[in-house]
Amino acid sequence: MPLIDSLESRLGRFAIPGIIQAIAALQLFTLIISIFIGDESRPAYEQFLLLKPDLILQGQVWRLFTYIFIPSQQPLFAVIGALFMMWLGRGLDEAWGPFRVNLYVIGGMISLATGALIFGYEANAMWFYFAALFAFATFFPNEEILLFFILPVKIKWIAIFAAATLGLNAVGSPALLIPIFFALLNYAVAFGPGFIKGRLHSAKVASRRNEFAQAANSGAAFFHQCKVCGKTEVDDPALNFRVTDAGDEICSTCRKLG
Numbered sequence: 001m002p003l004i005d006s007l008e009s010r011l012g013r014f015a016i017p018g019i020i021q022a023i024a025a026l027q028l029f030t031l032i033i034s035i036f037i038g039d040e041s042r043p044a045y046e047q048f049l050l051l052k053p054d055l056i057l058q059g060q061v062w063r064l065f066t067y068i069f070i071p072s073q074q075p076l077f078a079v080i081g082a083l084f085m086m087w088l089g090r091g092l093d094e095a096w097g098p099f100r101v102n103l104y105v106i107g108g109m110i111s112l113a114t115g116a117l118i119f120g121y122e123a124n125a126m127w128f129y130f131a132a133l134f135a136f137a138t139f140f141p142n143e144e145i146l147l148f149f150i151l152p153v154k155i156k157w158i159a160i161f162a163a164a165t166l167g168l169n170a171v172g173s174p175a176l177l178i179p180i181f182f183a184l185l186n187y188a189v190a191f192g193p194g195f196i197k198g199r200l201h202s203a204k205v206a207s208r209r210n211e212f213a214q215a216a217n218s219g220a221a222f223f224h225q226c227k228v229c230g231k232t233e234v235d236d237p238a239l240n241f242r243v244t245d246a247g248d249e250i251c252s253t254c255r256k257l258g
Helices: 002-014 019-037 042-049 063-069 075-096 098-119 126-139 155-172 174-183 185-217 252-257
Strands: 144-147 151-154 241-243 249-251
Touching: 002 098, 019 042, 019 063, 019 075, 019 098, 042 063, 063 098, 075 098, 075 126, 098 126, 098 174, 098 185, 126 155, 126 174, 126 185, 144 155, 151 155, 155 174, 174 185, 241 252, 249 252
Parallel strands: none
Antiparallel strands: 144 151, 241 249
C-alpha cells in the first residue's frame, strides 16, 4: 500500500522491534507480580489494569493499554500463552517487518479502546490474542504447532476453531458482536482489501477460462487476446501476452507502444 510505504519511510525508525514479544514478556511480568501479591489481592490488581471506559473517563488513562498485559489466571496457561504469543510475534515480524506490526498492534488497541468508550464494554488481552493469531494464520496457514506438546496441528485449524468459538459465543450473547467487531477491525483493514482483490482476480480468471471453453466449443482456436488491439496468438504466433494487475491480457506489441 503506497500510504503505508510512505509512512514507513518517514516513521519506520520509531517502530518498536518485537512489539508483540515485548507485550508477551510484560504479561509474564504481570503474572509474577500477581503471584507475589497473593490470591486475595490478585483480582483487585487485574481490575486495576482492565480496559474500563467509565474509569478511563475519570482520568485512569493507563487502562487504554495496560489491559493487554493481563495474563491468564492459571500460571501454566499464562506461560504457554506468552510463549505462543512470542512465536506469533516473530512470524509477523518476518512477514511484515516491525513498522507494520506496530501499526497492526497499535491500530487494534485504538480500535478496541474507541469501541469501549462508545459502547461501554470492558476488555482484556483475549482480543489481542485473537487479532495476532488470525494475522499469523493468514500469512502462514500451514505452519504447525504441537498441541499439548504432542499433536501436530496446522495453525489455520487453530484459527478456524478460534473463529468458530467467537461465532458461537456471539450467537449465545449478541452483545459480544460489538467488541468482536472493534477487536478485529485492524485485521479487516490489513487483509480485507487484498482478499477482495484476490477474489475479483480469481473471478476474472474463471471468466476468461469460461470464455475460452465457449470459444473452443464454437470452433475458435485462440486462448489469448489482447485487451488493446484485439489480436490473438492465432493472428500473430510471435506475440507474447502478459496479464495486468487488473486481470486483462496485453500483447507484447501494445506493451511496447504503451
